[in-house]
Amino acid sequence: MTDSTVSMPGNQPGSGNALLLLLKARTFIALILVVLFFSIAAPNFLSTANLVIMSKHVALNAFLAIGMTFVIVSGGIDLSVGSIVGLCGMVAGWLLLHGINPGFGWSIQFNTFEICLIVIAVGVLVGALNAFLITKLNVAPFIATLGTLYIARGSAMLSSDGRTFPNLNGNPEYGSDTFRWIGAGDMLGIPVSIWMLVIVGLGAAYIARRTPLGRYIYAVGGNEKAAGLSGVRVTQIKYFVYMFSGFCAALVGIIIASQLVAAHPATGDTFELNAIAAAVLGGTSMSGGRGRIGGTIVGAFVIGVLSDGLVMMGVSAFWQTVIKGIVIVAAVVIDQAQQRVQARVALQAQAALGK
Amino acid sequence: MTRPAEAHPVGLSIRDGTKVYPGTVALRDVNFDLRMGAVNVLVGENGAGKSTMMKVIAGVERLTSGRLILDGQEVEFRSTDDAARHGIGIVFQELNLFPNLSVAENIFISREKTRFGIDIDKAKQREMTRALMKRLEHDIDPDALVGDLKVGQQQIVEIAKSLAQDARILILDEPTSALSAAEVEILFRVIDDLRASGVGIVYISHRMEELIRVGDYITVLRDGVITGAQSMEGVDIPWIVRHMIGQASKDFAKEIEHDFGxxxxxxxxxxxxxxxxxxxxxxxxxxxxxxxxxxxxxxxxxxxxxxxxxxxxxxxxxxxxxxxxxxxxxxxxxxxxxxxxIALIPEDRKTDGLVQILSIRENMTLSSLSAFTRGVHMSLKREAETVRDFIRRMTVKVASPEHEVSSLSGGNQQKVVISKALMTNPKIxxxxxxxxxxxxxxxxxxxxxxxxxxxxxxxxxxxxxxxxxxxxxxxxxxxxxxxxxxxxxxxxxxxxxxxxxxxxxxxxxxxxxxxxxxxxxx
Missing domain, CATH: 3.40.50.300 (P-loop containing nucleotide triphosphate hydrolases)
Known part of the structure; x- marks a missing residue:
């Protein structure tokens, strides 16, 4: 929330302002540069087919990164999202293949919509567990979500003894044959998962900018004590951010299971790190209170475009990892510079007022 | 208790000392003499400049202008270490201890007793700590974690830390604020002991009875100026209060006559x-x-x-x-x-009152967002209008309400906190x-x-x-x-x-x- 949403009179134009604007738009500039580079270096990079495939890849990370942004802005961290992706995929697979068996010799079957609702409920529930551990039991977010990372992953493994649920084509009798559409279908030529990303992204940005809830998330991350003394219900805010992060992870679990028409319990391993990377690249401060949804989505695109582009160029996967690391560190270094320039500009403007 | 001045040579003095912070003068042309083998008490209201003066002596802060003279020679302390080498020890009002380390480790921090400069001689540190504790008449285990001690005991550890440095000049900033009556008695015995051995002690406190009991010389500060300095002879509470408050009243607002509801x-x-x-x-x-x-x-x-x-x-x-x-x-x-x-304006603006990295606008409206919200939608336009209105009413000096609140001066920050409280339409x-x-x-x-x-x-x-x-x-x-x-x-x-x-x-x-x-x- 660093830029101004209302223009105020008395904004002093200064030497720092042009530089500041450049620094603020850095992630976007990076994205343009990366796209330009690969469109020259890698043939077919700008073909429609490739762009569609690439954006499908990016969307998965972007969902997680949106949820992660709220968590980090509130001053926390959520390491469990990758495991929630795996667990939710397995729940979806189980429901498609077996339904729920109450043990009376018959089972309850669900249609696609119901399956999605149940899976999302599972993701949100794990998020609520995170929030419970953090707020009521006072466990540090890093440890609490590290714990649920293992719990969720282990549960996913237990659900199938580590095996894959194959052939998740659904059953027309139960109305679950449309499950594949989520991952494979499209509307107006654009994949369903991208439409979902647009909706979730706009929703999250709206929450962040135009609702008290969003403002409270920033306040809690900036100074929890002051927020509490101002009447912000800190516990509720934390429940929201972790549950929302769980919601985003559940969506990714559903989309991957649908795309692959299978659910594997190891799906989503280390996804949380990519999500954190995208958020940080987009200007989210790990110490809380600062970050934007738009920046995070652009950050996710930079990471996604970078890795897909390097694959197309035939760069080794090992080099890709090194390059990703360099990009993330560079982003944070530039972010520090932006903070310094911004503080200087504000102080200059204040000093110009006279004492 | 008071002896002739010749018995107490001046060990350290400040001449024409002035200390300026951005926006405020903390010390104005002060002349202060610290007498050895005596207790020099320092008194004044909050913000009168007592702590600033002691920080100058202890090397925490440096004078903007003026001289610091130790044993007849002009000196300049670049750090607390520098001052400590000259035999100056300070016990701060806010304790500077490591709660995760033991008592002995705290006392010898950065001055560890070592064998060959590498291996810490724990036995020796423990023994010396025990000796110090005996002198202070406190039964505190050298191996106890400081975090497990009561605040009063922590203060004793802090005092022991200064004693361990063989300070010739010892500054005690409100040392009794967390001590019980019995502990205060022990502290006073230690002070008597130190005084007898020629240590110059500066004693800061708000408790007048204590000052009169323990002090040999008194210095009163008001708004960065020394308003009274003399030997303790003939000094009583009304004398101290008179010099603390002064005759010239600060610029308080005229009372608006009104009836209570x-x-x-x-x-x-x-x-x-x-x-x-x-x-x-x-x-x-x-x-x-x-x-x-x-x-x-x-x-x-x-x-x-x-x-x-x-x-x-x-x-x-x-x-x-x-x-x-x-x-x-x-x-x-x-x-x-x-x-x-009900609305509260907290004591500590920085940690309790404001979210430093948010803008002035966002801080002001934090308690009253519901006033700008229909359903879930927040009207940024009405928010900005209200903020502008309050900035005018409270005469907050801001370049733009979108700047981070940390760019404001203390007084303007306080007005932001007050605006935040008032926006909730409080009754109390x-x-x-x-x-x-x-x-x-x-x-x-x-x-x-x-x-x-x-x-x-x-x-x-x-x-x-x-x-x-x-x-x-x-x-x-x-x-x-x-x-x-x-x-x-x-x-x-x-x-x-x-x-x-x-x-x-x-x-x-x-x-x-x-x-x-x-x-x-x-």
Whole structure:
């Protein structure tokens, strides 16, 4: 929330302002540069087919990164999202293949919509567990979500003894044959998962900018004590951010299971790190209170475009990892510079007022 | 106790010392002599410059202009280490200890006793610590973790740390604020001992009886200027108070004459426990009328801030009842209390009052976003309008409301905090040290705002340790000490001496019996 949403009179134009604007738009500039580079270096990079495939890849990370942004802005961290992706995929697979068996010799079957609702409920529930551990039991977010990372992953493994649920084509009798559409279908030529990303992204940005809830998330991350003394219900805010992060992870679990028409319990391993990377690249401060949804989505695109582009160029996967690391560190270094320039500009403007 | 001046040579002196911070002058041309083998007491109100002067001597801060003379030679201390090498030790009011390390490790931190410069000689450190503790008559295990000790014991460790450095000059900044009467007695014996061995001691305290008992020389500071310096002979409490307050009154706002409304708030038998099995607040009852300014005077740790924390609902571990406009306050938590018309302006602006990285606008409206919200949608336009309106009304000097609040000066930051509270349309305003850390001009403005709000029918409870402030702003004054109300005065019957005496009840080391004063307000 660093830029101004209302223009105020008395904004002093200064030497720092042009530089500041450049620094603020850095992630976007990076994205343009990366796209330009690969469109020259890698043939077919700008073909429609490739762009569609690439954006499908990016969307998965972007969902997680949106949820992660709220968590980090509130001053926390959520390491469990990758495991929630795996667990939710397995729940979806189980429901498609077996339904729920109450043990009376018959089972309850669900249609696609119901399956999605149940899976999302599972993701949100794990998020609520995170929030419970953090707020009521006072466990540090890093440890609490590290714990649920293992719990969720282990549960996913237990659900199938580590095996894959194959052939998740659904059953027309139960109305679950449309499950594949989520991952494979499209509307107006654009994949369903991208439409979902647009909706979730706009929703999250709206929450962040135009609702008290969003403002409270920033306040809690900036100074929890002051927020509490101002009447912000800190516990509720934390429940929201972790549950929302769980919601985003559940969506990714559903989309991957649908795309692959299978659910594997190891799906989503280390996804949380990519999500954190995208958020940080987009200007989210790990110490809380600062970050934007738009920046995070652009950050996710930079990471996604970078890795897909390097694959197309035939760069080794090992080099890709090194390059990703360099990009993330560079982003944070530039972010520090932006903070310094911004503080200087504000102080200059204040000093110009006279004492 | 007082001996001729020749017996106490001047060890260190400041000549024409001036210290300027951005926006405020903390010390103005002070001339201070520190006498060896004697206790030099230093007294003054909060913000008078006592701590700044000691920080200069201890090498924490450097003078903007002026000279520091040690044993006849001009010196300049670049750091506390530098000062320590010259034999100057300081015990800060805020303890500088590592709670995760042992007592012995704390005492010898960065001066570890080693074998061959590598291996820490723990046995030797332990032994020396034991010797120090014996001298201080405290039975503290050298291997105990400092974090496990009581605050009073931690203060002893801090004193031991200075003793271990063989300081020739020892500065004690409010050393007794966390000590019990018995512990104070021991400390005084140690001070006598040190004095006899020629150590020059600077002793800062707000407790007048202590000063008169332990001091040989006294220096009084007011607004960065020394207003009195002499040997302790003939000095009594009225003398000290006179020099602390002075004749020239600060620029307080003229009172706006208005009648009080009906009772708007009442507290009944509020008691809150502290972490060490005692009580922060004991059986406090008072009432407040609309349009009335109630001042709560007391020393640090008297339970004033804790009382406000109970009222605003940040603390929930208290017993007792609150009533707003006659109706019992059942809402738990800060949000519920704000909704009932209570607002708090916290003591520590930086950590409790503001979210530093958010903008001025976002800080101002944090408590009152619902006023701009329909359903879930927040009107940024109406928010910006309200913020602009408050910036004008409170005369906050800002370049743009979108700048981070941390770019403002202390006084302007305080106005942002007050605006935040006022935006919730409170009926009762709680202000904890509203003038702390802001310059005189901003203070006067804050006081004017308080007067105006009271005239508009707001009930204000404000906490301060500034005598002059409480005397000139309050319609009624409550004095707290040790968690209890130890005095209540109407505006016309309050005197400085009476307030100071009431605020020291339960602290005077000589009193061994339980100093109970049950004249609770009504």
């Amino acid at each position: 009906p009772e708007i708030f009442r507290a009944e038998h509020v008691t809150a426990p502290n972490r060490h099995g005692g009580f922060d607040v004991r059986d406090v009852s008072f009432s407040l009328r609309a349009g009335e300014i109630l001042g709560i005077y007391g020393l640090m740790g008297a339970g004033r801030s804790e009382l406000l924390e109970c009222i605003i609902g940040e603390r929930r571990d208290y017993r007792g009842e609150f009533f707003v406009e006659g109706a019992r306050l059942t809402a738990q938590g800060v949000a519920g209390r704000i909704a009932r018309g 305003l709680l202000m904890d040290e509203p003038s702390r850390g802001i310059d005189i001009g901003a203070k006067a403005e804050v006081f004017r705002v308080m007067r105006k709000l009271a005239a508009e029918g707001l009930g204000i409870v404000f906490v301060t340790s500034d005598l002059e402030e409480v005397m000139s702003l309050s319609d009624r004054i409550i004095v707290m000490s040790n968690g209890r109300i130890t005095g209540e005065f109407n505006r016309d019957e309050a005197t400085e001496t009476a307030l100071v005496e009431a605020s020291a009840k339960g602290h005077t080391p000589d009193i061994s019996a339980e100093p109970v004063t049950e004249d609770a307000a009504r």
